[in-house]
Amino acid sequence: MELNKYFNRKSVFLFLVLTLAPLIIAYTIFRLYPLLFIVFMSFFKWDGISEPRFIGLNNYIELINDPVFWNALKNNVLLALLSIMIEIPIGLILAYLLVIEPRIRCKTFFRVVYFTPMVLPTAALGLLWSLIYDPTFGPLNQFLRAIGLGFLAREWLADPSVAIWAVILVIVWQWTGWYFVLNLAAVSSIPTEILEAALVDGASKWTILKEIVIPLIKSPLLMQITLASTGSLMYFDLVWIMTRGGPAHATEVVATWLYRKAFFFNQFGYGSCMATVLTIITLIVGAYWILQVSKGASYR
Amino acid sequence: MPVIGRMSPRTVMVLALIYLILIFFAGIYIYPLIWAILNSLKGSAGEIFSNPWAPPKQPTFKNYIEAWQIAHFDRLYLNSMFVTSATIFLITLITSLAGYSFSRFKFSAKDILFLIVVSGYMIPPASLIIPLYHMMRSFGLLDNLVGLILAYVGVHLPLTLFIIRAYYESLPKEVEEAAIVDGASLFTIFWDIVFPLMRPGIAAVAIWTALNTWNEFLYALTFLSSPEVYTVPVGLLSFYGSYFNAWGLILAGFVIVVAPLEIFYILFQKQIIAGLTRGALKA
Numbered sequence: 352m353e354l355n356k357y358f359n360r361k362s363v364f365l366f367l368v369l370t371l372a373p374l375i376i377a378y379t380i381f382r383l384y385p386l387l388f389i390v391f392m393s394f395f396k397w398d399g400i401s402e403p404r405f406i407g408l409n410n411y412i413e414l415i416n417d418p419v420f421w422n423a424l425k426n427n428v429l430l431a432l433l434s435i436m437i438e439i440p441i442g443l444i445l446a447y448l449l450v451i452e453p454r455i456r457c458k459t460f461f462r463v464v465y466f467t468p469m470v471l472p473t474a475a476l477g478l479l480w481s482l483i484y485d486p487t488f489g490p491l492n493q494f495l496r497a498i499g500l501g502f503l504a505r506e507w508l509a510d511p512s513v514a515i516w517a518v519i520l521v522i523v524w525q526w527t528g529w530y531f532v533l534n535l536a537a538v539s540s541i542p543t544e545i546l547e548a549a550l551v552d553g554a555s556k557w558t559i560l561k562e563i564v565i566p567l568i569k570s571p572l573l574m575q576i577t578l579a580s581t582g583s584l585m586y587f588d589l590v591w592i593m594t595r596g597g598p599a600h601a602t603e604v605v606a607t608w609l610y611r612k613a614f615f616f617n618q619f620g621y622g623s624c625m626a627t628v629l630t631i632i633t634l635i636v637g638a639y640w641i642l643q644v645s646k647g648a649s650y651r
Numbered sequence: 652m653p654v655i656g657r658m659s660p661r662t663v664m665v666l667a668l669i670y671l672i673l674i675f676f677a678g679i680y681i682y683p684l685i686w687a688i689l690n691s692l693k694g695s696a697g698e699i700f701s702n703p704w705a706p707p708k709q710p711t712f713k714n715y716i717e718a719w720q721i722a723h724f725d726r727l728y729l730n731s732m733f734v735t736s737a738t739i740f741l742i743t744l745i746t747s748l749a750g751y752s753f754s755r756f757k758f759s760a761k762d763i764l765f766l767i768v769v770s771g772y773m774i775p776p777a778s779l780i781i782p783l784y785h786m787m788r789s790f791g792l793l794d795n796l797v798g799l800i801l802a803y804v805g806v807h808l809p810l811t812l813f814i815i816r817a818y819y820e821s822l823p824k825e826v827e828e829a830a831i832v833d834g835a836s837l838f839t840i841f842w843d844i845v846f847p848l849m850r851p852g853i854a855a856v857a858i859w860t861a862l863n864t865w866n867e868f869l870y871a872l873t874f875l876s877s878p879e880v881y882t883v884p885v886g887l888l889s890f891y892g893s894y895f896n897a898w899g900l901i902l903a904g905f906v907i908v909v910a911p912l913e914i915f916y917i918l919f920q921k922q923i924i925a926g927l928t929r930g931a932l933k934a
Binding site: 353354355357358362363366367369370371373374375377378380381382383384385386388389392399441444445448449452454455459460461462463464465466467468469470471472473474475477478479480481482483487488489490493494524528532533536556581584585587588591592605606609610613614619622623626627629630633634637638 | 665666669670672673676677679680681683684686687699700703704741744745746748749751752755756757758764767768770771773774775776777778779780781782783784785786801802804805806808809812824827828831836837838862865866868869872873883884885887888891898901902905908909912913916917920923924927928
């Protein structure tokens with residue numbers, strides 16, 4: 352299949368060097384070197400200015416005993432679970448309804464609307480939701496008071512017991528559209544004859560979804576779980592924009608905590624240690640799910 | 652209503668239920684945007700605070716004019732355009748060259764090299780922020796759009812290489828082989844034959860890079876400290892930080908940021924959705 356055979360070794364070599372060099376150079380400088388840097392620096396105490404001091408495994412020991420880190424990791428896991436249990440199923444149901452029911456009009460409209468928050472800056476959406484959640488003037492609390500449910504009104508982003516749910520709700524709101532379009536592509540790839548035959552046989556839409564559609568799109572679903580779990584582990588944006596990890600670390604995720612440790616407390620060694628651990632966890636989780644995807648694919 | 656007439660009551664109920672679900676979710680996504688637009692047109696904060704649902708009594712654009720001047724949206728837009736177009740240029744250049752070699756040639760360590768680059772997608776961007784920050788500082792590229800562009804190239808390489816290689820694999824090799832038989836050189840083949848055929852692939856990569864660069868927050872927040880170099884997301888949040896009580900201004904700023912993107916998105920929704928989902932689908 353390769354084009355090697357048509358050219359002499361020298362010109363192939365020259366072509367490969369010229370085409371691959373920019374990639375290898377950029378990737379080495381901006382991904383590989385930084386990756387080695389955080390692993391290396393995780394064994395040092397470093398304020399970012401003076402000479403780093405080697406302290407062995409002390410950063411790792413500190414990390415294991417850091418309650419904020421564990422709470423942050425717990426929030427990442429919670430986000431991952433909710434992404435998988437809410438975003439993907441809702442995305443799948445919306446996509447399935449649009450495909451299975453030919454009588455539904457305005458399909459393009461629904462598709463465009465559900466995907467909208469994925470093309471807008473998260474900064475803008477976070478700002479909008481901060482206003483919606485505003486305890487005094489925010490439309491959410493004003494609405495609750497207006498319909499006589501004023502006792503439910505909260506300081507949504509300042510109350511440690513509800514803040515994490517308030518933030519996750521917005522993340523779920525933003526990302527459901529992403530899993531909707533992925534599922535729309537997956538469900539649309541199923542041959543229509545299969546679905547039509549099942550409908551003619553009198554199977555209910557719910558049965559078709561459960562017995563036919565989900566087994567047929569197992570690989571894309573596993574791929575979505577891969578994206579949702581790794582994406583949730585590395586999550587930063589809306590948490591920082593809406594709460595900066597507060598109140599009292601209640602909404603902290605690992606990325607915000609390492610960011611604060613490094614850039615606010617100048618603990619760059621400890622931050623590198625947290626970054627190393629976060630990277631390892633993400634790579635392991637990602638590799639595990641990718642393996643499940645390829646296993647599922649080889650069964651077919 | 653002849654169509655409804657032929658349906659059983661149960662079918663009508665099911666159809667109504669489906670519409671209800673679809674419209675409910677559409678409302679969740681549209682309503683906050685409409686709310687923002689309506690309130691951005693109100694003349695005073697008091698009018699927003701007293702009744703956030705009412706439409707503006709006397710719609711006015713004065714918030715827009717004021718917000719545009721205070722937050723310097725002209726400068727924010729120029730900065731973001733510069734960063735985004737430079738990142739798109741570098742990314743499409745690097746990946747379309749390398750992707751071609753990956754799809755057409757055999758060389759040692761090819762699979763390992765590809766795997767290493769693509770698995771970079773699983774490295775959390777926040778994890779590399781410390782070394783990138785210090786690297787940019789020693790290059791003198793901190794608080795500088797060039798430094799930001801270079802950091803973005805690093806972030807976007809893994810997935811864009813993956814997308815573009817999949818496109819190359821889908822191109823038939825016969826055309827190239829015919830040209831080779833005619834004696835064309837490798838560079839001629841790449842530039843005159845393959846590159847024009849690759850336009851859809853490059854467009855997909857460009858769309859993916861464009862939106863992810865335009866909307867990026869973490870690196871811009873970390874590397875940029877002077878308002879003169881802020882990109883749109885960082886500029887908007889800094890504006891919000893100083894004027895958080897002036898809801899009319901903030902919401903006008905929100906609309907200034909969101910509206911052009913929304914229009915662009917509606918015009919090119921097919922290409923944008925396909926471009927963004929491609930990477931995840933080709934896996």
